[in-house]
Amino acid sequence: MTASTAGPLLSARGLRVTFPGRRGAAPSRAVDGVDLEVGAGEIVALVGESGCGKTTLARTLLGLVRPTEGDVRFDGRPLEYAARALKAYRRRVQLVLQDPSGALNPRHTVYEAVAEGLRIHGYAGDETAAVERALSRAGLRPPERFFARHPHELSGGQRQRVVIAGALVLEPELIVADEPVASLDASVRGEILALLLGLRAELGLSALVVTHDLGLAWNIADRVAVMYLGRIVETGRVEQVLTAPQHPYTQALLSVLPEAPGTPVILTGEPPDPSRVPTGCRFHARCQILAGGEAERAGVADACRGQDLEILTGDAGAQVACHWVGARVTS
Structure with a gap:
């Protein structure tokens, strides 16, 4: 195309x-x-x-x-x-x-x-x-x-x-x-x-x-x-994003497609309420990378839980909002 x-x-x-918010809600x-x-x-x-x-x-x-x-x-x-x-x-x-x-x-x-x-x-x-x-x-x-x-x-x-x-x-x-x-x-x-x-x-x-x-x-x-919880978390050419997804959320969405190889990543819980956006990366409470220890080993777990971030450049020119990806790109 x-x-x-x-x-x-x-x-x-x-x-x-x-x-x-309704009735005093945020x-x-x-x-x-x-x-x-x-x-x-x-x-x-x-x-x-x-x-x-x-x-x-x-x-x-x-x-x-x-x-x-x-x-x-x-x-x-x-x-x-x-x-x-x-x-x-x-x-x-x-x-x-x-x-x-x-x-x-x-x-x-x-x-x-x-x-x-x-x-x-x-x-x-x-x-x-x-x-x-x-x-x-x-x-x-x-x-x-x-x-x-x-x-x-x-x-x-x-x-x-x-x-x-x-x-x-x-x-x-x-x-x-x-x-x-x-x-x-x-x-x-x-x-x-x-x-x-x-x-x-x-x-x-x-x-x-x-x-x-x-x-x-x-x-x-x-x-x-x-898009996740009001933000664009990954964007790029379709062949970049869908054949080599970098954000854990994108990886999870792709993993459950019938033709996807490997074990599907089942996200736990529902997306957070947009009136109660969590601190840090808004995906961190459901993130398989954080839960599996990779973010801890990369030294970004605290940032994932407490530091919001802007879109950053990831591999192959795609734009990704992820502390873990950022650590990989700069390492």
Whole structure:
């Protein structure tokens, strides 16, 4: 896969999103100091367990959530939050939801579902031609055959293609796809992933794909960013991160894939509550490297438990937030 070498199309710097605590509880640090980029023509996978903050991050990048700190830039310009500016931005950056059944109004026909965005944005061109073009690009051909159908008359894969067509109809430059194949059968997932890759090749479309599935990231992404408890803990080219993972969290996620060699690493407990972020490395309470004594032998166990850290450069140019990796790199 080849990504553009131009500057980032979408970028976040120092992004934080903090939600007030309920009934006197501490604030929840859902996104806690994130830097992230998506280049023109690039597909980036944002990976992590449920509750790690990746959906909140995606919504913030879309302008649906306003950050507490930091900024979002698109095409080099800061995201503005005035209603008119957001409307213009969302024409260029579109969301594809994970559940096509929930994303589609059961009373609307396919034509109405796809045309909705055009009407919201006051499209002045040929509406029917635009809908036909979007459905065709989404793989629903001949498009007019689907115009009068309702969601219940379609397969799961066809419904997801309608959702994608609804995003494509405005001819965006970037899509944010939140678990785009999670609700689909395995046989259909490959078709949708191939569709997204085809759209990148045909239209130069960029994408941020939010997923818990590292296998999906391997099949579609140029780069991958692994998120844990509001932070990016490892990022790099997909072949770097997924064939030679450095952060213990990434290693654990990969170890449970069916094709992974060796013994799976079973993480104990649930991810910590974002309103009670632990001191030190936020992964240390579940870390197999710390539990197994390797961090102690490397002389970083105290730092793991008590010293927070920024992303640092690891092996092969990947970026990793881990005291143990840092000790290995500098030794």
